[in-house]
Amino acid sequence: MLPAQFDGLMPVVIFMALAILLFFGGHFLSVFLAPKKPSLLKSTPYECGEQPVGSAWSMFNVRFYVVGLIFIIFDVESVLMFPVASIFKELNDMGQGGYALIIFLSFISVLIEGIAYCWRKGDLDWVKSFQHSLKKETK
Amino acid sequence: MNQTVVSYLSQYEFYDFLLALFKNNQSLLSFVIYLVLALAIVGMCATIGGLGTYAERKISADIQARIGPNRVGPYGLLQFLADGVKMMLKEDVMPFSADKMLFYLAPLLCLTGVFATLAVLPFSGGFIMTDLNVGIFYLVAISSLVGVGVFLGGYASNSKWSMLGGMRGASQIISYEIPVTISILAITLLSGGMGFGTIVGSQGGLPHQWFMFHNPFAFIATFVYFVGALAETNRAPFDLPEAESELVSGYHTEYTGMRFGFFALAEYIEVFVVCGVAAALFLGGYNLPGIKLDILPIQAVQFVIFMTKTLVLYYVVIWVRWTFPRLRVDQLMSICWKYLTPIAIFNLVGCAIWMVVFNGKSIAEILLGSH
Numbered sequence: 001m002l003p004a005q006f007d008g009l010m011p012v013v014i015f016m017a018l019a020i021l022l023f024f025g026g027h028f029l030s031v032f033l034a035p036k037k038p039s040l041l042k043s044t045p046y047e048c049g050e051q052p053v054g055s056a057w058s059m060f061n062v063r064f065y066v067v068g069l070i071f072i073i074f075d076v077e078s079v080l081m082f083p084v085a086s087i088f089k090e091l092n093d094m095g096q097g098g099y100a101l102i103i104f105l106s107f108i109s110v111l112i113e114g115i116a117y118c119w120r121k122g123d124l125d126w127v128k129s130f131q132h133s134l135k136k137e138t139k
Numbered sequence: 140m141n142q143t144v145v146s147y148l149s150q151y152e153f154y155d156f157l158l159a160l161f162k163n164n165q166s167l168l169s170f171v172i173y174l175v176l177a178l179a180i181v182g183m184c185a186t187i188g189g190l191g192t193y194a195e196r197k198i199s200a201d202i203q204a205r206i207g208p209n210r211v212g213p214y215g216l217l218q219f220l221a222d223g224v225k226m227m228l229k230e231d232v233m234p235f236s237a238d239k240m241l242f243y244l245a246p247l248l249c250l251t252g253v254f255a256t257l258a259v260l261p262f263s264g265g266f267i268m269t270d271l272n273v274g275i276f277y278l279v280a281i282s283s284l285v286g287v288g289v290f291l292g293g294y295a296s297n298s299k300w301s302m303l304g305g306m307r308g309a310s311q312i313i314s315y316e317i318p319v320t321i322s323i324l325a326i327t328l329l330s331g332g333m334g335f336g337t338i339v340g341s342q343g344g345l346p347h348q349w350f351m352f353h354n355p356f357a358f359i360a361t362f363v364y365f366v367g368a369l370a371e372t373n374r375a376p377f378d379l380p381e382a383e384s385e386l387v388s389g390y391h392t393e394y395t396g397m398r399f400g401f402f403a404l405a406e407y408i409e410v411f412v413v414c415g416v417a418a419a420l421f422l423g424g425y426n427l428p429g430i431k432l433d434i435l436p437i438q439a440v441q442f443v444i445f446m447t448k449t450l451v452l453y454y455v456v457i458w459v460r461w462t463f464p465r466l467r468v469d470q471l472m473s474i475c476w477k478y479l480t481p482i483a484i485f486n487l488v489g490c491a492i493w494m495v496v497f498n499g500k501s502i503a504e505i506l507l508g509s510h
Contacts, residue, residue: 008143010170011258011268012277014177019254022181023247026227026397034396035230043235045298046392055236056302057294064310067472071313074480078320082276082333085324088491089331089499097495104491112484115476124476126469 066123077111142336144176145169147265151435176268180257188407189219191453198454199461229396234297237393241295245288246394246401252284253405256412261335263425263441270336275323278416279316282371285409286312289373289380292402293390304389308380311471312371318479319367322360325483325490326350326420329357329499339419344428347503351421354502356489361421363483365452368413370475372406375460382465414452415445422448 045052084104091100118124145168148154161168193208193216200207208215233242259274261267271277286309293305329350330338342349351361370377381389391402418424425441466474497505 008269008271011143011173011177012255014170014173015181015254015258015268016251018177018181019251020247022254023250023401026401030227030229030231030397033228037230038232040235042232045234045236045296045301046387047299048387052298056297056299060302060306064306067310067314070476071317074317075313075320078317078324081324082327085327086331086333088328088494092494092499097498101491101495105488108484108488115480115484119477124473126472 063126070118070123073114074111077107077114081107142267142270142334143169144266144268145172148172173268176266177258180260180262180268181254184257184408184411185404187411187450188404189223190216191407191410191457192222192403193219194454195457195460198457202458202461223400226396226400231396231398232393234393236297238295238297241291242393243398245292245295246398246405247288248291249285249288249405250401252282252288253409253412255281255284257408259335260412260415261339261419261424262445263438264336265438266442267335270334272332272334274333274335275327275338275416275420276333278412279320279323282409282412283312283316285371285405286316288405289390292394293380296390296393298393300387300392301390304380304382304386304392307386307468308373308390311373311377311379311475314472314475315367315370315377315479318363318475318483319371321480321483321487322364322367323420325357325360325487328487328490328494329353335419335424339424339426342423342426344423344426346423347507348426348501349421349423351423352502354490354493354497356486356493357421359482360486360490361417363479363486364421365417367475367479368417369456369459370471372409372413374410374456376463376465377471378460378465379468379471384465410456411449411453414456415449417452418445418448422452424448 045056047053081104084100084107088100088104091097115124157172158165158168161171196218197207197215199205208218211217211221233239256278258268259271259278261270289312290305290309293301293303293308296302296305326338327333330341332338332341338350346352350357352358373380379389380386381391383389386392391399394402425445427437427441427444
């Protein structure tokens with residue numbers, strides 16, 4: 001038996017299990033219902049009627065990595081802010097509001113500093129590298 | 140201890156009767172109740188998702204002065220069933236160069252992520268499957284699975300269109316998660332808890348008691364959340380991952396038959412979930428004005444109120460889709476990082492200061508002087 005605090009998690013497991021069941025059930029049905037006539041042309045990746053050139057698993061723009069990195073920083077920060085936010089009202093009702101606010105603001109200021117730094121560095125522009133190298137040349 | 144639908148039902152007499160029927164096996168009975176209600180919710184949401192595709196086509200037809208689907212069933216209402224059957228009858232085609240396992244896994248991840256969010260959606264005071272004390276946090280976390288599914292779908296297909304769509308989808312979904320999460324943080328701050336029961340319970344039935352009108356910052360946060368939610372569900376004007384006029388069909392270009400159907404189903408249910416969360420967080424959720432009684436018929440009325448708010452928002456989502464043109468990728472990113480995120484942080488700070496300065500009172504309470 002699970003401890004009592006896991007009691008409320010049973011619906012979560014049930015919903016996930018339902019999703020998996022629906023998925024495999026749908027596949028199971030379509031195995032019987034759907035036609036199966038494989039051919040090479042049918043299973044070529046769609047490229048507007050042309051023969052596909054090379055694999056799609058090629059290099060992609062480095063901007064996507066930068067966006068991912070910025071996201072992780074912000075996501076971790078907002079995760080850490082959730083507990084503070086959820087006891088903020090309680091502290092405020094106890095008359096500790098100003099104290100909580102200072103702590104909260106000092107935490108958010110780190111976040112603001114982060115976004116200001118990224119902005120200043122040009123990491124928030126989608127076409128950064130070109131514009132920034134152009135600026136340096138004109139200087 | 141988390142409030143669940145079983146612990147709610149256990150205060151009624153028929154629960155004891157059911158318990159006797161199950162030979163006093165408490166855990167088996169709660170499992171059966173959960174299962175039956177989960178099936179009901181999934182069935183309801185699948186129907187709403189299906190009718191969502193119908194509504195989408197009908198409303199878009201109205202906006203573009205066309206007729207729309209009107210052949211299958213009365214007013215074409217059964218169109219979505221016909222579409223579902225058609226998808227089941229279509230051949231499953233997989234590109235020969237695809238990553239087979241990930242190709243199978245991608246729609247499953249989307250579907251699991253969306254279904255798992257249904258567990259905490261507050262349909263009414265008692266009819267919330269499980270009121271986790273980290274409810275909204277859990278919802279934000281688990282719905283990130285959809286982003287993984289979208290990216291894997293694009294990656295595993297090994298088609299250029301899919302790959303571009305998947306990359307865009309991944310960067311868009313993770314980017315817009317930030318303003319959405321920070322807007323939700325502002326509401327957590329106002330309500331003093333992350334559970335949906337707490338959040339909805341600290342609002343009232345009348346508009347001036349909603350968190351949307353609690354203070355000016357929360358009012359802006361509502362719109363930040365809504366715009367971010369549109370982007371997270373890949374809805375136009377943020378439907379870049381599946382932009383049909385530039386990327387064929389984006390991340391699900393190579394998906395056919397049932398697997399495409401699962402992607403579509405997950406998307407439409409996710410829109411419903413996102414609208415439901417908006418209704419619960421900002422628009423007062425299931426609250427009924429003035430009535431404090433807690434009996435079963437009231438639960439039904441609460442359910443109707445919640446669904447009405449959600450479906451109105453659903454309509455707005457469709458309306459927005461067919462009214463605004465699509466953005467460009469760089470515009471999308473600059474809207475997220477240069478506008479929505481700073482505005483969301485500003486709202487959060489504003490809400491925190493408001494809480495301290497006005498001692499947690501809403502703007503209506505200050506103006507009217509009432510409790």
